[in-house]
Amino acid sequence: MGRTKKVGPVGRFRTRGGASLRKARAKIEIQAKASYECPQCARKSVKRIGLGVWRCTKCGYTFAGGAWTPSSKLGESVKKS
Template identity: 40%
Template sequence: MGKTKKVSITGRYGARYGSVNRKRTREVLDRMKPKSLGCPKCRTKGSVHRISIGIWYCRKCDAKFTGGAYSIATARGLESFRVSKRKQREIELIEEEE
């Protein structure tokens, strides 16, 4: 007998909904697995859970923060964080010079 394909968490759908939809669902659900998510405040893995779309909650440190719909941070959000951090450093340097 041949080997079966790995269907992961989407095996519960069986042959329904089409292969492309099941693959997309599998990718989203794999990104949302609690063990892979770490809290940006306390850095604890597995304690972050999604409350609603884009709102995340850490059970350990009680931190509530925003992010992407299916992941804690988006590429655009990380870019914005880097820019704001750089601007803050520039402002601090200007204040020190004065």
């Protein structure tokens, strides 16, 4: 099941195509690579270590979040479109 989940979003982007979707995906990838504020120590050191898994490099706090950002808001909007 984990394999299907990992391939799913990318496959959908490829199927739908279109410049706007490609642009949206680039934006998502930038967000996925960005650092986010840690809910535990409040430092901007949270990095994506896996699909929906985030870890703070300062305090080691690991938590589950959205696929591309620590909060799942973006993931929800992608699902809707």
